[in-house]
Structure formats: structure tokens, C-alpha cells
Amino acid sequence: MLYLHVHPSDSRDLRFWPTSPASFRQSIDAYSSETKSLALCLFEFMAKAVGAKPESLLDLFEEQPRGLRMAYYPPCRQADKVMGLSPHSDAGGLTLLLEINNVQGLQIKKDGKWFSIDAPNGALIANIGDTLEILSNGKFRSVEHRAVINPNKERISAALFHYPSENMVISPLPEFVKDGKVKYRSISYLDFMKQIFTQQLDGKNRVEVLKLDQ
Numbered sequence: 001m002l003y004l005h006v007h008p009s010d011s012r013d014l015r016f017w018p019t020s021p022a023s024f025r026q027s028i029d030a031y032s033s034e035t036k037s038l039a040l041c042l043f044e045f046m047a048k049a050v051g052a053k054p055e056s057l058l059d060l061f062e063e064q065p066r067g068l069r070m071a072y073y074p075p076c077r078q079a080d081k082v083m084g085l086s087p088h089s090d091a092g093g094l095t096l097l098l099e100i101n102n103v104q105g106l107q108i109k110k111d112g113k114w115f116s117i118d119a120p121n122g123a124l125i126a127n128i129g130d131t132l133e134i135l136s137n138g139k140f141r142s143v144e145h146r147a148v149i150n151p152n153k154e155r156i157s158a159a160l161f162h163y164p165s166e167n168m169v170i171s172p173l174p175e176f177v178k179d180g181k182v183k184y185r186s187i188s189y190l191d192f193m194k195q196i197f198t199q200q201l202d203g204k205n206r207v208e209v210l211k212l213d214q
């Protein structure tokens, strides 16, 4: 697994960036800026879809950090006995995931059951993250997902994470709380991230504990 901070550029630690192929950095720059444009369109449409001002989300994500996690999952004959990536939800706002060599492996949990995602070749899969769930006061829900292993084929995926500012306090935005009921406790983004790096991946636990009783 290779995780790179791609934006802002001064957050890059180039010691960990592959030097071969020579075009690597340029390709990542292009990919990151194209996926950013797409993510901003999605933020805009999502806000509009629930009657909120697009700027409410765009202003929070436009110039914020982005990270790219590339994962290589080798095949395993006993694929049903191993797990590629444990169940979790992504912490940031929105993730755009690409199954690079078109081998399927992503599953999402819905109503207690796991479903395989059969995305067309080259499609980007948009995953809502916990931060967007809280900011939108639950209008958009982060999705619990995991990666399973293929018995015969290797699999490579690339997830581009769109994060909010690390100085922000995550709490439901007024634009999304027009019915007056705040459904989540606030948490500083740094505290939220600290939990991620100090706890095991465990489904949607981190966001569930922030839910206020209704």
C-alpha cells in the first residue's frame, strides 16, 4: 500500500514518491486535479439536491488536502479466509475510487448485508465519508465498505480522498439543519483523525458514537 499526500504540494514528502516511471509525478498531478474538479461538481450537485447552497460544501473542500492511497491486493487461493481491507467508512468528505486493473473487490454493507460493487471498467466509485455525513446532518450517509481478495487475480485500486481543513470543527452545517434538529455532536477534525490512527478499523463506529439521541 502506498499513501501519498498529493495536495497541498508543500505537504508532499517526495522521499516516498516513486521516481520510476519518470512520468509518475506528472500523472498523479493530472489525476488529482481532474478528480478534484469532479469532486467539486459532486459536492455542488449534492448540496443542491437537498436544497442547500452549493458554497456550503464547496467553500469547505475547494482548497483542502487530498490524499491518494494505492493498494495492491495479491491473489489468494483461500480468498474466503482472508480480507483485503477491513470494514470501515472513510473519514474525509468524499472518496473517488478507481479499480485500476478492472478486478472487482469492493463491497458495501447495506441493511446488515454485504454487496459486491460491479462497477464498469474505468468507472470512478464515489464513496461518501464520515465528515460529509456529519456536515450534512445525516442527509448523506458514509458507506461502510471493505475490500475482498480475488482467488486468481491480483487487484490494484486507487482511492483519492478529499478532506476538509484540518483546523475545522466538524459539526452539522446550518444549511443542512433547516428542520432544527442537530443529529450529531461536534468534534474537532484533528481529534476525529486521531481516533482513526489509534483504533482498529471497525465499521462505522466512529461516526455512530457522535450521533445524538433523537
Ligand SMILES: O=C(O)CCC(=O)C(=O)O
Residues within 6 Å of the ligand: 069, 071, 085, 090, 097, 105, 106, 145, 146, 147, 157, 158, 159
Ligand atoms: O481497495 C478498495 O477497493 C477499497 C479501498 C478503500 O476503501 C480505502 O482505501 O479506504
Ligand SMILES: [Fe+2]
Residues within 6 Å of the ligand: 088, 089, 090, 145, 159
Ligand atoms: Fe475506504
